[in-house]
Amino acid sequence: MAVSLWGGAGLRWIKGPGGWQEDVTQSEVIVDSIHINQVKKTIEMFLRSKQQKAYKRLYSYLSAAPVSKCSAKESVTWLQISSEGSKECHGYSTLGELLRRLHLSGSVWQQGRFKYVICLTELIVKKKLSTLSVTSRKHLFILVETLIQRVIETSERIRQMKRIVAVVFRSLMEKNYFVGSKLAWFAEVEKVRDWTSRLNQLTISPRIDLQLSIPDLPVCVQRNIIRMLDDHEDIESLSHVNKTLNHLCKESDVWRSICFNHFSKNQLEECEAVLERRRLKGSLSGNDVELTWRIKYHFMLKRFEIQETFADPLLLCKRCYTVFWRESGHPCVGNVSETTYMPIHPKQLISLL
Template identity: 35%
Template sequence: MPFIGQDWRGPGYIWSKSGTSTWDIRDRNIGVHLEPVPRSQVKKIIEAFLQQMQQKKCQTSYTNLTSAPVSKCSVKENMTWLQVSSTGSKECRGYTTFGELIRRLDLAGAAALPHRFPYILKIAELVVRHKMSTLSGMAQSHFFLLIEALLEQVLERGCEIRRMRSILNRLMFLLQRQSRRTSFSSKLSWFQCIETVRIWQSKLKRIEVTRRFDNRATLTDLPLELQYDIVAFLNEAEDVNAASKVCQTLHMICEQPSIWKNLCYKNFTQEQVDWAIAFMIRKIKRNQKVEAGSSSLDEDYFNINSASKWKEVHALLHKAYVSRELNYVDPLLHCQRCSVLFWKDTGHPCIESDDSNVIIDQLSPRKFISFFDD
């Protein structure tokens, strides 16, 4: 049976098999026979054509459905959303890595936006604490670019200095303690990472917060009620302790029992706080040898006593439980229908035409990190 070209209407050649190892080629318009082509060469041409078509099909699948690396997909990626997949399949080739997420969702660029900076900083903090040893070499290089982008914003704005210092110190600790068995990079890359983190730490030490020289009102010029409301708005104990060192007035406000009680109920649930209070009451009864049936120690004891008791409760809660996460202004969103991560302002082409049936979840930093659990 003759083999005709892709477009049967256009000019081309007619291929016909002759014998066992050759093909005859004849011009369909003028009927001239050309040189016979060996069967092995024809087989290679057909295999090359089929492989090219298969690659185009795979590239389309990667571009529209997955987050394939550049080595797997040569098509220019211009999407700002990312499909999360843990294993490969016929419909979804490849799998999603943390390095791909940083690159495709442009987390380094998102760190420059003020409303996304706290969210990205929390993600970086969780990665350094729990996921650093599991990152591949490429993911590690992308993550270091993210850390550099966050550091530039800290140096420019003069905010979140303490948290950035904690991230760099933890990162340096992980790099220094890694051994051959737990090494997550080559020796040359390890030396480069150590030197890079040292440079970052030196830059952070030399940061200078611009001092005010105007005569406008400052925090200490506000009424005590407003200063109390500002301190009560803080979410972390480290921030309250730092505020208590500013002046005597803020120190007096930070030592109020209601401030530390507010921290306990803001970062932990009611059941967790009740457990901590009951544990502290049992401990005090055991230390002071109070009778088991005595009611002299109860929750009211914590309400009227000094802030030291609520500090102990907060320290116990922080040790026993994971603190409640904050609500961020612009977090990453996750579509349960097509399993795609995206920013709110960019959106994604959902496979469900009816928007009412699509469930969109707001991802907290911890839930976001859980997508990459082993």
């Protein structure tokens, strides 16, 4: 004879020839006594768990990237630029998506992209840091940390990295800087101070070998090396090595080359016209009466922005307005050729977001 307790709370059932039947011989029903408050608590916990699962599904749906752009879980390195929603592109693009989906932290270690990424980071820190959300700022701090690791290992662009960290620290000290909580603010301040300390401790150890160095090269080779430099601070630092390099760094051809690399012809003509008027009026100092290319460069540096050139910049598709790396490409309707996309400057990219 089979006995079971299913079918009701505390009821006893017996399986007979005609199937399962209730045991009528049982005098008492087995029922556990449960307090009314415990029942209410159990029901509330159940309803609360159901509500949390519903909120979690809704948050995942709203925070995920739209299907027309890409899924947040996909490993893609392109971003469709849009300032408002449309039938073709839902939602809008933000700097947070730019930092997350274009894999800028990984691009830091690629030689062709390093200069582009650090210039883009400097613009974001100067113009957009106070407007970033907490999540976007977290991705930005990860990017800055990666840049500092690259700078410490390679000793490249140390001055530019110090400027970025200084701007971040000044922004943290402003009253209108939004961080979400005091603990988050203290954590970010401590992180920036650690960056500053690491950069200040960075030193380039002197060579102890007797191998060939720049002063040992012929003068014509030294001159060609100086002309390859695109930063005026590097040229001025190199001029303090010895008398030969000091003389070569002051040559007009060196500053003429850097002027045409960083400024346009119209900017140069405007600079020459302004300096000539000042020279005729006698408003220039004694050392600046002779309008050398070095004087013209420093004047344009104060008046205009430097035009940077990049080896592997981000590209903007003219057809679908998608930003992507040349190596990774992007899904585009129709045939993609050199005429369908163009390099986009970091300043232009920031203005689109």
